[in-house]
Amino acid sequence: MRLPCSQGSLILTTVQIVELSVPSVHDIGALVAFGSGVVYITLQSIISYKSCPQWNTYFVCHIRMAISVISCIAFIPSILYAVLSENSFYVSFHQDYTYHVLSAICEWTVAFGFIFFFLTFIRDFQVGIYIF
Incomplete structure (x- = not known):
């Protein structure tokens, strides 16, 4: 993936x-x-739930799943609005401009969802210095 x-x-x-x-x-x-x-991120959220008590907390799993659901929900309208907006150049008074703006908002929602999803892995990738 x-x-x-x-x-x-x-x-x-x-x-x-x-x-x-x-x-x-x-x-x-x-x-x-x-x-x-x-x-x-949906599959990774499911894997997080499967490994929950050992590797991470339920709170982190819920956060990851919420971000995953929001990204899935925003992805579908981004495709729909991108298909509905047919122009290559957009001016604010064109009819398709609203669809273009809605598609861009949904795409940026998905993009920030990816960023926030990967930020939930900070604890997983922290390296401690252990002195024996």
């Missing part, structure tokens, strides 16, 4: 939407990056 997410992110960042020659490549990269990322 991490490989498609990283490949989609690479496509997403290298092919910007302002390039009119291939806007569909940018959209496919976003779909792959956000779609596989949402699947990854």
